[in-house]
Amino acid sequence: MSKKIFVTGIGIICAIGNNVQETLSSLVGSRWGIGEITLLNTILKGVVPIAEVKLSTTELLDLSGNSGRKDLTRTTLLGMIAASEAMASAGIQEIGKYRTGFISATTVGGMDRSENFYKEFLANPSKGKLIDVINHDCGDSTERIARHIGITDFVTTVSTACSSSVNALIFGSNLIKTGQLDRVIVGGTDSATRFTLNGFNTLMILDKTGCHPFDENRAGLTLGEGAAYLVLESEEIVLKEEKSVLAEVSGYGNANDAYHQTASSPDGTGAWMAMSKALEMSRLSLSEIDYINVHGTGTQNNDLSEGIAIERLFGDRVPRFSSTKAFTGHTLGASGAIEAVISILSIVNNMIFPNLNFRTQMKELKIKPVTELLTNIPVKRVLSNSFGFGGNNSAVVFSKPDDNSAPTEHNGLTPELLI
């Protein structure tokens, strides 16, 4: 047992790109995805910014090969686009050759449509189009995406708020490790909704100017939307098929803060535990981590708690770190997978992407994030953090597959082709 697990494909759609290549070029060009609300129909338009995928739902239907269909939610469409890209990136042709699972994460499911249904329904219980509500539950998007990419062996959905897609990755990895599946596509998808935007607004944690994570004057998060998936394959498949590998999943950890339903504990216990477990499983020493893609939402509470946990774990040798949420916004159930893809791009390209919008050092911390793009530096091991409401904290460690190898060539994802 205890096999190695490899990432052999990635796919993404978010505010800074409709695919991996576009996302990478935005990361390299420091082009952020936060701006005024243009697509979501909300009273908060012009009040708070958002990180939207800049394609209308009709355009998403076309891009995903579903033109004209009326039964698909934005959450499902984002997921289909990213999952298809991940499958293609892994070069999967014969899906039935190996036992393949699909584990998707979401926090809103089909809420982008059901919130429209409810308006008419509440005025008159016999009104409201049923086609807007049959997709409400979280499992619906997962099943439709699974059908779209042809997966039938195992399908399920995870929802642990903002750490959801890392927990999908953890479950998928465990299913491969115990030999129940050979290959699992893991990740998450969430579209922007009035439901979530207003929810965070009532909590008064939306930054009116766009998030600035790990900054002394940070004023909250910026909601984003998007989807990302990773193809995880067993060591056996990789050896047998001589597949090119993007990264190895070296370790992961899940812990609960058990402190407060929305606030992280002041000493970052859950965050510290999740990171410690991930590192312990990876059998790497603290000094072997080259970069941390932090959760870094930009809220007072998260960044302080996460910063304290990082300082507690790494002492005075904290690796380079950045939050990429000022690029992508906080994509909730998709964020863990989006940041996993960004972490892997970091490894593949030997780059560290900047923490945008950072100006002032936090007074409680000694550490500060990377604020400029770093290129041509060895990035062999990356820790990626995802922490959620309810104290659901998870972390994952990705490693370059072979420490002695040059940047891995994989389906054109080489630095030369990117810049």
Place this chain on the structure above:
Amino acid sequence: MFFINGIGLISPQKTSETKEFLKEVIEYHADYLTCIEPVYRTYIDPIAARRMSRLIKMGIASARMSVAEAGLEMPDAIITGTGLGSVEDTEKILAEITKEEHFLNPTPFIQSTYNTISSQIAINLKCLNYNTTYVHRTFSFESGLIDGMLQIEEGTASDVLIGAIDQMTLNHLKITRRIGLWKMQPVNNLQLMDEDSPGALAGEGSAFFVIGAKPVPSTYCRLTDAGVWINLNGSLKINKAVEEFLGNNGLTPGDIDIVMLGNNGDSNYDFLYANLADQLFPGTAQAWYKHLCGEYHTATGFGLWAAANILKHQSYPEILHLNEIQPSRKKNILIYNQYRNVNHSMTLVQSC
């Protein structure tokens, strides 16, 4: 090996206030079955409970019951399966959004988040360990069972707390009735099988199980295996999946003493259970339970409770009988469930 060491169940039957196994059965004539809730003071600090919505309280209380029964101090993992989470809170926000998006109370937003149940249990038990939530229709609970068994198998956990929890509300009933999920009129739950009409009887419940690597004095039975299948689409494929699942566990359909079926009174789909029963289990005792708890995404939690109790008490209450056959022994029980012929799941339990 995995053992069911403790169970807490809040259901439309008197399952939380007595350990007696279906000695008294509650008859309803209703649009949907509603849980009989316990006195929460025993389980939750009343000040904290004031802000909690109903489903959160049900989850914490049933989790506490199962942990207490198993004599467990701290679970190594808390895993919750829920199809819809706190529907009541979700509806509150949707209603507020409708009023020009003016709402100021963040509590329903926080509680509508699917992982709230698992995390509130963690806060209540002060449990810092692995914590996750599955939200996939009728796979939600079984995904949790699979995950929990993996943790034990991998040696990362010895005792896992796994829940199956969902609620029904009047508005949700109205909407899903229009979709065609439910009976259009109130029905008598104990005469559900005589209805012979489309739609199920809706219900709700919260069942939490302590699954341990070792048996304890309170152990009910062994949890041998659980699995989920998507798109089996038709009886031939269902039969094949059942035979394979049993075969993987060294059994054949003939070894099953009681097959616990998910019949919910929906004439559009109950034939799938009848086909399976006729084709693979013709001489086997066939049981059902959804007339007691109603149909919901995680109703198999009630089914697992019933199966575990049959094995523990070596008693097979008549209210569960779907056919006339009496099992000659009560050793192996297969729970099979399907949801609209898309989501199929199985759980195998065996006496210790």
